[in-house]
Amino acid sequence: MVKVNDLGQQTRLGQRSRSPRWAIAGKFQAQQATTIVEDIQASVGRTGALTPVAHLRPVNVGGVTVSRATLHNQDEIDRKDVRVGDTVLVQRAGEVIPEVVQVITEKRPPHAKPYHLPDTCPACGHEVYRPPDEVVARCLNLACPAQVRGRFEHFISKGAMNIDGLGEKIVERLIASGKIKTVADLYRLTFDDLATLEIERTVGRMETEAGQSKKMVALGDKVATKLLAAIDASRQTTFARFIYALGIRNVGEHLARVLERACQGDLERLLAADTEELEAIHEVGAIVAEGLVRFTGNESNRAVIRDLLALGVQLEAVEAAVGADLAGKTFVFTGNLEQMTRREARELVESRGGRAASSISSRTDYVVAGPGAGSKLAKAEELGVEVISEGEFLEMVGNTASF
Ligand SMILES: [Zn+2]
Structure with a gap:
């Protein structure tokens, strides 16, 4: 792909009807596109953090339809000055x-006003607090329904317990009906x-708005059988996935694997x-240790863990013994x-004691x-980093056998 990297030049070159003029797709499609911000809404995550999300006019970016993009936090919004109605350049990385x-x-329309995050939580109405030295504003209500739902969604997500098919709507209904109070209740x-x-389903003809209506429909035997099988399958997991699933502050997937190795x-x-x-564990700092x-x-x-x-729930024996043959090596x-x-x-690298990073540096x-x-390949060549194939x-x- 041939791409003009300078943003000013990109803007000047502008758009054709379907793709930007500054990126010519050869074999691969552009990972950037322009579209319009139709709305900005704050979403509340499992830690109570309010993340402003831009709701976009759907646009194809590198073969994927994108209708939302994160704006990270208020400082980012201020810095980029993103407003409702703006035409923006979005990218997938x-x-x-x-x-x-x-x-x-x-392309900004007249009267577009700067956006500010709300002072109260959009999910529960509780006060939102942003410590003076932090960029993130949080809802402080632990019982906030958005936080509770977020904790469940994190627990069942792919990198965590990986319970397939248990979607947002089902989780929401299970919580509302009182069937799940803690993550252990899932089992x-x-x-x-x-x-x-019963979950809300849209029934009727899909083509016309008028032909549709919302109706409460029971999940039924087939879905129930599938979900139970998925829940059951998730019982076999690893130490690292389990620790990550618990949603401990600052313990992401990588750190969970670090802890798995350290605790064998x-x-x-x-x-x-x-x-x-x-704190004696490499990569574990004071903040993580305290948390x-x-x-x-x-x-x-x-009690929930017990x-x-x-x-x-069974935690698979750690692969620590397999070796630290990639110890100290960083892969991208x-x-x-x-x-x-x-x-x-990434899991393979980390199970061998190595590190998987997302960006290339001289290290x-x-x-x-x-x-x-x-671009990463070009950067690797520029920095003289060794490039190898998947094989x-x-x-x-x-380890060719396990895949
Ligand atoms: Zn809240």
Whole structure:
């Protein structure tokens, strides 16, 4: 792909009807496009953080229809001065949520007003607080329905317990009906609980607005059977996925794997660790250690963990013994992988003691490039970082069998 990187030039070159004039798709499609911000709404996550989200006129970006983009926080909105009605340049980068790169100010409609996050939570109406030294504003109500829902959604998400098919609507109804109060309750759900659960469905002809109506419909036997099987399958998990699923502040997927190795997959060791022991682990700083101890020291959190284990959740033995043969090595993946997903590739690197990073620097040891590798490949060559193929990577980790 040939692309003009200078944003000013991009703006001057402008758009053809379907794709920007500054990017000519050769083999690959542009990862950027322009569209209009139709609305800006604050969404509340599981930690109470308010994230402003731009609702966009749907646009095709690199083969995917994008209708939302994150605006990160108020500072970002102020810096980019994004307003409702603005024409904006959006981009997709890897697996990251699309973001607004910049406003095309020449196309701004008159009377467009700057956007400010609300002072109260859009989900529960509770006061929103932004500490003076932080960029994130949060709803402080732990019982906030958006936070509760967010915690469940995180728990069942792909990188966590990976319960397939348990969508937003179903989770919302399960909470509202009182069938799930803690994440452990998911493993107590019966066939009847699910089969009789009513969710709102749109029925009638899809083509016309007028022909549609909303109706409460029970999930039914087929869906219930599938969901129960998915819930059951999720019982077999790993230490790292389990720790990540708990949603401990600052413990992402990578750090969960760091903890798995450090504790050698022994949950009791993690539950018993104090801040000093935790801080001795490479990559665990004071903030993470304190957050962990606060979490594991909380009696209701421990009760949920005990419940989950009693309900049959099993943590697979850690792969620590397989080796630290990639210890200290940093990998960056770019382009399409054919034999595994990015997530699997990252897990593979980390299970061998290496690190998977998302951007290239002079400290990167290997760039694994598949078809479609773009700017990262160029950067690797510029920095003299060794570039290997997916096949060479698999040979290096000596693990072609498991994929
Ligand atoms: Zn709230």
